[in-house]
Amino acid sequence: MGTVLVVSGHPSERSFTNAWAEASCEAARMAGHEVLRSDLCAMGFDAVERAAHYGASGGGVFDPLKAQEAAGQAGELPLDVAGEVAKVQAADRIILHFPIWWFAPPAVIKGWCDRVLVQGVLHAVDQRFDAGMCRDTSVLFCVSTGASEAECGPDGKEGDLALQLWPLAQTFRYLGMRVLAPKTVHGVHGYHEGDAETALRAKLGQLIAAQTDVIAAWDTQPQITFNSDGDFDDAGRLKPGVPSYSAFVRHP
Numbered sequence: 001m002g003t004v005l006v007v008s009g010h011p012s013e014r015s016f017t018n019a020w021a022e023a024s025c026e027a028a029r030m031a032g033h034e035v036l037r038s039d040l041c042a043m044g045f046d047a048v049e050r051a052a053h054y055g056a057s058g059g060g061v062f063d064p065l066k067a068q069e070a071a072g073q074a075g076e077l078p079l080d081v082a083g084e085v086a087k088v089q090a091a092d093r094i095i096l097h098f099p100i101w102w103f104a105p106p107a108v109i110k111g112w113c114d115r116v117l118v119q120g121v122l123h124a125v126d127q128r129f130d131a132g133m134c135r136d137t138s139v140l141f142c143v144s145t146g147a148s149e150a151e152c153g154p155d156g157k158e159g160d161l162a163l164q165l166w167p168l169a170q171t172f173r174y175l176g177m178r179v180l181a182p183k184t185v186h187g188v189h190g191y192h193e194g195d196a197e198t199a200l201r202a203k204l205g206q207l208i209a210a211q212t213d214v215i216a217a218w219d220t221q222p223q224i225t226f227n228s229d230g231d232f233d234d235a236g237r238l239k240p241g242v243p244s245y246s247a248f249v250r251h252p
């Protein structure tokens with residue numbers, strides 16, 4: 001059995017997001033995995049990268065990549081980051097639970113990536129994408145939206161949720177990870193009343209119960225397809241004739 005890291009980004013312990021994350025933990029434990037947990041808001045995780053994390057007095061120009069790399073190589077990463085890096089390195093499966101806030105993951109999830117996915121430790125210029133350092137790891141996003149399924153579709157008024165999640169997916173692809181197709185639930189908000197509220201509770205209850213199946217079927221879950229390194233020319237542009245898998249990387 002492996003090690004599953006469950007990360008969540010929501011300020012309320014009683015949110016659906018954190019209930020779903022706890023269901024992931026429980027399902028992974030029941031399946032015999034070791035579980036590592038990062039409830040980022042409960043931990044008070046500081047999502048803003050800054051010089052002060054590295055003991056810099058502010059005299060020179062703060063170069064975050066160089067600061068991360070130097071601290072990583074010296075074994076002097078900020079303690080909160082070192083703890084999270086160790087979890088990422090230990091995990092062969094990572095599950096990120098978060099709501100969509102303003103058409104993107106909440107800032108604490110982005111900030112966790114900014115600070116924890118350390119240059120020189122989890123990626124390097126010659127170890128990224130197909131040659132990424134985390135090729136034995138896979139990642140799944142479990143995402144809720146307030147908007148309806150129709151509104152989050154490719155022609156939806158809120159914009160395509162798959163595109164809203166693509167930069168985060170590409171972040172883990174950059175590290176070499178396999179990115180599973182996200183699990184999504186829509187219309188999650190506290191303004192439902194009467195039958196609509198009852199139906200939502202039932203839907204969320206089913207989703208939480210189904211997390212056991214998600215863990216059990218992990219290896220056969222569909223994945224997001226990305227272009228391989230060989231699909232790009234020396235300048236880093238998509239070669240003519242190769243497929244495009246996302247509007248983010250397409251033929252002009």
Ligand SMILES: Cc1cc2nc3c(=O)[nH]c(=O)nc-3n(C[C@H](O)[C@H](O)[C@H](O)COP(=O)(O)O)c2cc1C
Binds near residue numbers: 098158188
């Ligand atoms: C600051 C903020 C911004 C939000 N932006 C969006 C959005 O862009 N799209 C959307 O569908 N829902 C949006 N929502 C609604 C949340 O996604 C929804 O309430 C959440 O997924 C419910 O899960 P929870 O019970 O775990 O909070 C937003 C909520 C907040 C608090």
